Amino acid sequence: MRLSASIISVALMSGVAPSALMAQEEAKAVQAAQTAPVDDGEEIVVTxxxxxxxxxGNVQPEQQLSGADVRALGVTSISELITELAPQTNGTPVILLNGKRISSFSEIQDIPSEAVARVDILPEQVALSYGYAPTQKVVNIVLRQxxxxxxxxxxxxxxxxxxRENGKVEAGLLRIQGDNRFTLNLQYSRAAQLxxxxxxxxxxxxxRPYALNGNIVGTGTNGEIDSALSxxxxxxxxxxxxxxxxASGAPSLSDFVAGANVTxxxxxxxxxxxxxxxESFSANATLARALGGISATLNGRLELSDNDTLQGLSSAAFDLPAGNAFSPFSNDVTLYRYLAQGGALQQQIKGTTGHIGLTLNGQLGGGWQWSFTGNGDLSITRTRTDRGLSTGAIQAALDAGDASVNPYGSFAPDLIATRLTDRxxxxxxxxxxxxxxxxxxxDLPAGGVTTSISIGASANGFTSxxxxSGVExxxxxxxxxxxxxxSLDLPITSRSRGVLGAVGDIAVNLNAAAQHYSxxxxLSTLGYGVRWKPVDAVQILASANQDRAAPTGANITDPLISTPNVSxxxxxxxxxVFVTQLSGGNAALKESVRDQFRLSARIKPFxxxxxxxxxxxxxxxTRNPIAAFPTPTPALEAAYPQRFLRDADGNLLQVDARPINFLSSQSEQLRWGVDLSVPIKSHIQKLVEAWRASGGKPEDRPPELQALFGNRQPRAEGGPPPGEGGGDRPRGEGGNAGAGGGNGPRGGSFGGPGGFRGPGGNGQGGxxxxxxxxxxxxxxxxxxxAPGVPQLNLLDGDATGSSGGQPRHELEARIGYMNNGIGARLGIDWGSGTHVDGALTGTAGGSSRLNFGSLATANLRIFANLxxxxxxxxxxxFMRGARISFNIDNxxxxxxxxxxxxxxxxxRYQPGYxxxxxRTVSISFRKLFFPNFAANRPRS
Structure with a gap:
């Protein structure tokens, strides 16, 4: 029923105003060879x-952002751009650069957003053309030339x-000249503990009753400490x-009366x-060169990181014999206390990662293309976890009746010199x-049959x-x-070729993949898809695929780590409760098998x-999905009793949280959205256009333009930010002003600082x-x-994590405004409430149900391109190329x-947890320096 309703809703979307859309197509056909009008920051495209x-391929973007759209997002780098586009990509996308593959995201992540000319967001089917699985959207980033x-x-x-004070400093260098590119980026960041x-x-x-001063517990059969104290x-x-x-001397029996039966x-x-x-430091460099008919890119990255966590205090349970000088009790007792003298327990994680990537792209005869990517990666992680102080020497002294060792006070340094540490x-x-x-x-009557074929190999090594507890x-x-x-793409119908054109353009995709693991x-993957464009404004895609995946090497081999005092x-x-949590790899993990069906529609009415x-x-x-160990519910403990350790009283002491295979899982969702971008013309921009429309005579120049530009000619609208190139623009793809402005006939204006610029320039652009x-x-x-265990419904009473079940409804909204260099962007995220049911042991019909309310958060970014x-x-x-940004999250x-x-x-669910x-606030200042300004101008 749900599937039928979903298909009907998509079909209804595709049928919006069909006659109007067809009329639009006819009008476009008449103008097939004409140049589209220039808009601020837009590329001029020949239809x-x-x-x-x-x-x-022929798959149209679901969304396309111009350079002006990118700058309106208020982001500073491609890395921030991809993060900002998360609602549109719904997960981690495949990233392309100028329509070509890259070795890894580190190759382009630090490039300034000002260097981006266009961004295309494409559906999952496009990934097949580049040798990827059809499970991720594709983001194609086109740089300025x-x-x-x-x-x-x-x-x-x-x-x-x-x-949680934090800071970051970053320095970078970028050179782009056609297919030649060089980037270097250095970054250091640090954040204080909270x-x-x-x-x-x-x-x-x-x-157990640990305390800083300590608690005394009886060890007899009835638990009584001392009949005299009673x-x-x-x-x-x-x-x-x-x-x-x-802490300063031996106590008397009467000293314990006030604290009797008080823990x-x-x-x-x-x-x-x-x-x-x-704390982290990274260095990232990329060199791209055109070598004859081949474009080659080499990328290298090094990152060092340090992560320090405090895990509470070391705890000790001392046996106090009846005859001890510091024990007024007639019976043996146990003292439970924390040892603050040794300081907080620490867990330190140090990481070193290195990456080198190579990308080669070239052309073969007959319009064929080839692409090679190669990567080498090294990752080393070192973890040191304090388990506590060794108390053996203290216990020996207490057993021997050493009157110099007060179990309630501070200890001599040599008694607590040994720190128990796991590595x-x-x-x-x-x-x-x-x-x-x-x-x-x-070729078929409806068009060419295209294919993409990829072969690859990898070698991976894991050592832990x-x-x-002293055992290696x-x-x-x-x-x-x-x-x-x-992957094969077969066109079935075509309007342009007159093959059943009344139904629009239809194409079928078939794909198969196999991976052999040593x-x-x-493991194999099979899939197919159908693409239908009844008119250019509407695109409908359907696809189905089955893929098999093996657990990663880290899932299998990560070392066993024991972390104390996890709530x-x-x-x-x-x-x-506070437990000891075990983490690491699980060698018993099995492969998972996933079947996916996807139906999507895109409508661009105008x-x-x-x-x-x-x-x-x-x-x-999915069968046998691999997942992190979920939250410890009674159903889960019944299925995996060996993963939980409790004491004789039923207190939870330890949870083994290493990953597992579930038996199966199912996810079904409908996601829809709208994106709208409206250009804005500033007051100065309108004055310039009106003045030019009247003939552009110097004597008719409005006073405001005279005050701004003097005798200089305002730069033609649509010019790129200073420092950016416009070599592609005379070919009809980027406007008409080059870096720093053109001059004479080519740019139509006088360049230089202070000239009339489009977005990124002096502020008079739209x-x-x-x-x-x-x-x-x-x-x-x-x-x-697991077999025999009731199915978990994450939408109605079950959960696999500590943050509740899966919200049935989620909303992501983004609102942005930018004009004359000043901009703001507001993001709002909302998720509906959930609940988790659990049964209290030993109670009749008792319930430990937790209700997780709905949550809405708002983030605001205010920025000024000065x-x-x-x-x-x-x-x-100095303000040329400067940018200041103020962020408020939550x-x-x-x-x-x-x-x-x-x-x-x-x-456990206090707000601080x-x-x-x-709410966090941050302020940043960024400056772009454009060297050799005159050299950046296109030659006339």
Whole structure:
């Protein structure tokens, strides 16, 4: 029923105003060879001719952003651009550059956004033409043909509740000249730790009665500490908090009366971090050159990172013999206490990653193209985890009756000199290469049959070593993979060729792939798809594929790491507890098999304003899906009892959170959205156009233009930002002003600083208003975790993570405005509420249900391209290429509200745990330096 409704809704979208759309197509056909009018920052495109840097095939972009659209987003780099486009891409996309493959994203991630001429967002089927699986959208980034700049940027930020101060400095160099490109980027960042005490986290009683001063617990059969103490207290005493005076001398029995049957709970929030202290440095360089008929790109990246976390205090359980000088009790007892003297337990993770990538692109005879990508990667991770202080020497002294050792006070340094530490080291190495060949096999009446064939191979090595509780273990693992993929695209009907043109353009895609793993055998992928364009404004795609995937080497070989004092909500008892969490690899993981069906539609009813509507229905079923170990619900514990460790009283002590295979999972969703971009003309821009329309005579120049430009001619509209090239523009693809402005007949204006520029220039260029809204409706989200275990419905009472189930509805909205260099962008994300059911053990019909409320967050970015602000650059030349940005994330400091069956918030779900940072603010300043300004101008 849901599938039928979804198909009908997409069909209705495709039928919007069919007669109007057909009329539009006829009008376009009449103008087939005419040049489109120039719009601010837009490329001039000759209708019927592919745009520069377009992708292979005839699939139209779902959305296309001009250079002005990109600048209106207020992003500074391609990395930030991809993040900002997350609602449109719905996940991590395949990235192309100028319609060609890249070795990895690091090849282009640091390129300034000012160097981007166009961005195409394309559906998943396009990935097949480039040798990728048809499960990710494709983002094609087209750069300007000339660009020269050095960049320097600094950013500082903090949280409005205090703590987590952070900063970043970055320097870069970029040179683009056609297919030749050089980039170098250096970046250093650091962020301070955020303690639980800085967010007012309420102290949680541990499973055992540890405290800073200590608690005494009886060890007899009835748990009584001492009958004499019970007589003094007037009740049977099984636990007693240690008085503060005991730290400086032996206490008397009467000193424990006030704390009889009172368990002391200590606040350790100043010894635990919510967010770790981080530090990182990276260097990234790319060199691209055209070598005859081959374009070659070499990329290298190095990154060093450090992550430090505080995990609470070391705990100790000391046996106090009855005859000990510091024990007034007639029986043996146990003292539970934290050892603050040794400082907080730490977990330190150091990472080193290195990458080198090579890309080669060339042409073969007959219009065929080939592309080779090769990558070498090295990753080393070192983890050191404190488990506590060795207390063996202290216990020996207490057993011997050493009167110099006070179990309640500070200890001599030599007694706590040994720190128990686990260590782990993981190393992965990979070398990969693949070759793609694409072209037209032969012609059918409706058009050419195109194919893409790729073959590849990789060698991977994984090594892990760990020392846990003094026991050393290791794992060495290697994997070789050979792969191949073929895709065929067959046109069935064609309006332009008169082959059943009444139904529009229809094409069919067939694809198959296979990967041979040295450790898993051969895994295959099969798929097909249909593309239908009843008119150019409407595009409908349907595809189905089955793919098999093996677990990664890291899933299998990561070293076993034990992290103490991790807070979890125990649904079995309805309590928040601190446990030891085991993480690492699982050698028993199996391959997963996924079947996907996707139906999508794109409607672009008119060019101005730039409006795009999309809708996608996705149904995915997976056998043996690989997943991180989910939240510890009673159903999960029943299925995997070996993953949980409890004491005799039922207190949860340890959770083994290494990844597992579920039995199966199903996901069904409908996602739709609209994108709108409206150009804005500034007051000065309108004056310039009116003046030129009247003849452009110097004596008729308006006073405002005279004040701004003097005797210089305002630059032609649509020129690129200073430092950018316009060599492609005379060919009808980029405007009519080159870097720094053209001159004479070619540019139609006088260039130089202070001239009339388009977006990115002096500020008189036009701006943008943008709006996008995406709604995801999750129809089915279910998991069968194991045979004989009830199916988990993540939309109705079940969960696999600590943040609740899957919200049925999710909204992503983005609103932007930019004009005269000043801009703002507001992002709003909303998810509906969920709930999770769990049964309390030992109760009749008891429930530990948790309700997770809906959550809406808003992020705001305000930015100013100072060189575009009217008149500012003329007064302060340094402002040319300068940009300042002010960001506020989570404006209203919202966290998801979580309540139990009584309406109370469990300690594990305090706001500081759910979102430690809350509202954050940051300010950044960025400067582009354009060297050799005159040399950047196109020659006349």
């Amino acid at each position: 019927g001719q592919p745009q520069r840097g377009s992708v292979i 000339r660009f020269r700049a050095e960049t320097a940027e600094g950013r500082v930020g903090t949280t409005t509740q205090g703590g 303690l639980e005490s800085e967010r007012g986290i309420t102290a949680t009683a541990p499973g 007589a003094l207290a007037g009740q049977t005493v099984t636990v007693a908090s240690v008085p503060g005076s005991a 002391s709970v200590s606040d350790l929030t100043r010894y635990r971090t919510l967010s770790p202290e981080t 782990a080291r993981a190393k992965s190495q990979a070398v990969q290469g693949d070759l793609l060949i694409s072209g037209t096999l032969f 070593r760990s020392v846990r 273990s290791g794992n060495d693992y290697s994997r070789e993979i050979g792969s191949g993929q073929i 450790d898993f055998g051969t 979890v909500f125990d649904y079995a008892t309805g309590q928040t 060019e101005k304003p730039n409006l795009t509507m999309t809708a996608t229905y996705l149904n995915s079923r 701006g943008r208003m943008t709006f996008s809204l995406y709604h995801t409706w999750h129809l089915t989200e279910s998991i069968q975790i 060189g575009q602000v009217q008149g500012l650059e003329r007064k302060i030349p 404006i209203f400091n919202q966290r998801r509200e979580v309540t139990d069956a009584t309406g109370a918030t469990p300690l 759910l979102d430690p940072l809350g």
